[in-house]
Amino acid sequence: MSIFSYEFYSCGANGMKTLIVVCCLVFAFPTFAQELNCDVTVNMDNIPAAARDNLRTFKTDIEKYVNNIRWTDEDLGGEKIDCSLSIFFLTASANNSYTAQVVVVSQRPVYKGIDKSGKRSQILRISDDKWEFLYVPGQQMAKDDFRFEPLTSFLNFYAYLIIGFDLETYTEMSGSRYFQKANNIATQASSSAYGKDWQGTSGNYGKFGFIDELMNLKYQQFRFAFFQYHFDGIDLLATEQQKGLENILKAVESIAELRQKQNPRSFLVWAFFNAKHLEISDAFLTWPDRSVYDRLIAADQANQKTYEDYRSRR
Numbered sequence: 001m002s003i004f005s006y007e008f009y010s011c012g013a014n015g016m017k018t019l020i021v022v023c024c025l026v027f028a029f030p031t032f033a034q035e036l037n038c039d040v041t042v043n044m045d046n047i048p049a050a051a052r053d054n055l056r057t058f059k060t061d062i063e064k065y066v067n068n069i070r071w072t073d074e075d076l077g078g079e080k081i082d083c084s085l086s087i088f089f090l091t092a093s094a095n096n097s098y099t100a101q102v103v104v105v106s107q108r109p110v111y112k113g114i115d116k117s118g119k120r121s122q123i124l125r126i127s128d129d130k131w132e133f134l135y136v137p138g139q140q141m142a143k144d145d146f147r148f149e150p151l152t153s154f155l156n157f158y159a160y161l162i163i164g165f166d167l168e169t170y171t172e173m174s175g176s177r178y179f180q181k182a183n184n185i186a187t188q189a190s191s192s193a194y195g196k197d198w199q200g201t202s203g204n205y206g207k208f209g210f211i212d213e214l215m216n217l218k219y220q221q222f223r224f225a226f227f228q229y230h231f232d233g234i235d236l237l238a239t240e241q242q243k244g245l246e247n248i249l250k251a252v253e254s255i256a257e258l259r260q261k262q263n264p265r266s267f268l269v270w271a272f273f274n275a276k277h278l279e280i281s282d283a284f285l286t287w288p289d290r291s292v293y294d295r296l297i298a299a300d301q302a303n304q305k306t307y308e309d310y311r312s313r314r
Helices: 049-054 058-068 152-168 176-190 207-215 217-231 241-261 267-286 292-299 301-311
Strands: 002-011 017-026 036-043 081-092 097-112 115-134
Touching (some): 152 176, 152 207, 176 207, 207 267, 217 267, 292 301
Antiparallel strands (some): 081 097, 097 115
């Protein structure tokens, strides 16, 4: 017999969050399933036909690796995190060395109370244009968090980011353990021959810079606002729409504030709005005062056209 506990918060009349723990007795040993449900797509248009033939099992190998590994020792209730890797090959050499650009996306269900609403929220959307690795068909791909390997360590890094961010949409600061694992990988990479692929250049996205911000206490405000946006915002829209929208707006402006307080080119702030600007724009269509979109533009000038478009809708 095993005991599972589920934790969630409710807000009472005084606005205080109350932790509610529901314990369930299960007359079986708990199963710890893999955490990720990752769909991999591959584009090889830019590389020669001979190289494409060498990559005929690449998509399958990557999917098996990411989806079959047990990334945590926690019981997530059998719920898998939906994510995707869109891999665009840029170059291929005769020694089985490749470079690629990868778009990493993850999402999670939006809730209505304790039930899924049928809607989904995109959590991460990162375009990483620096991945160099060696690949031979049928090669062994083994997870090793203590040794840098350019193919698998890249996948490990993003797997831990996806899991950490997903957890932090439900509970404040709960992704720390997995962000630390990603940080360890970035540190290993920075001292390897592939270190240049992990550093950003001229303010562009870099894996090392991204995880460095995420682990920095100066950016802790981001993580609290990230939780508020999802748990107290998006998940509240179906039951308390006005309160949910107010919390979303507070979270958005709190995240944007980091540009002034810490870094005008913050990778974290960029990644948040890259993933969220369409969702944010759509959420405020029901807001009676259209000037709210001016506040969104002030917070996220990079996506000004999107906010202006939604402001004109009714």
